[in-house]
Amino acid sequence: MKHLAVAIGCGVLADGAVILDTSKAEEQQLKSFAHLVFPNSSKSVDVKESQQKDGQSERGLITSITHGVMSEDDYFNCIERGLAASARISDFMRTTLQKHTPDYL
Numbered sequence: 001m002k003h004l005a006v007a008i009g010c011g012v013l014a015d016g017a018v019i020l021d022t023s024k025a026e027e028q029q030l031k032s033f034a035h036l037v038f039p040n041s042s043k044s045v046d047v048k049e050s051q052q053k054d055g056q057s058e059r060g061l062i063t064s065i066t067h068g069v070m071s072e073d074d075y076f077n078c079i080e081r082g083l084a085a086s087a088r089i090s091d092f093m094r095t096t097l098q099k100h101t102p103d104y105l
Contacts, residue, residue: 004040004093005062006086009033010078012070018077020085032068034078036061038086 011022011030019026027033039062061079070078 004090005037006040006089006093007035007037008082008085008089009035010082012068012074012078016074016077018074018081020081030068032066032070032074034067034070034075034082035065036079036082036086037063038083040090 009021010033011019011027012032012034013019013029014031019030022030022033039060061083064079066075
């Protein structure tokens with residue numbers, strides 16, 4: 001699972017509230033929207049491979065596409081929340097796949 005990416009949709013309402021994984025109806029209410037793609041959670045890969053020189057685990061943004069007017073603060077808020085959500089999704093996928101994968105693989 002070390003080469004898996006996790007994509008998150010993040011919407012920003014007019015009052016600055018952030019909504020993840022919006023529905024079509026919710027998208028109509030947004031002032032801006034970002035599609036964010038993160039690498040798989042470091043818990044799901046070999047820890048030795050996911051370490052940077054300074055010892056911090058490598059976890060960044062692969063790409064993003066935005067729609068609408070989004071302030072820098074809103075953008076970084078979306079990244080922060082998207083990163084947290086993508087880590088939980090990665091953990092869920094890892095747990096699910098481990099249950100269904102034979103030990104010999």
